[in-house]
Amino acid sequence: MKLFIIILALILFLPIAQAVQAETSIDTINQKVLQRFDGDINNLSAILEELKTRQHVTKTVVAYGRGETPLDSAAYYLNFAAEASAYQKVQTYSSNQTGRSQLKSDLITLASKILRAKSEIKQALIFYEK
Secondary structure (H helix, E strand, C coil), X not given: CHHHHHHHHHHHHHXXXXXXXXXXXXXXXXXXXXXXXXXXXXXXXXXXXXXXXXCCCCCCCEECCEECCXXXXXXXXXXXXXXXXXXXXXXXXXXXXXXXXXXXXHHHHHHHXXXXXXXXXXXXXXHHHC
């Protein structure tokens, strides 16, 4: 009788435990990728701050993605990427195929925003090297 109860408990609760573990792992994947992206954003921010220091720039003026200088544009897109990363951190996804697909899509979109910020910083570096 005890064996029957143990087997019944395993049959009933094992799928629930696996579902919880799957949801946790997809959230873990999201957080691990975001840790990497945050490191990239921090590195880009350090490069931008160093460039501002070398150019004796104390403030940036940006409105709707258009700055007066390449530094302004770089600062705008870096801030845009940082905000997108912060938004992504609070997202939750289901463990089914749709949730995984949505996570992948959202992370690709975030990666493109980070790459745009990197491109803008590179353009600012080239502009001020002259």
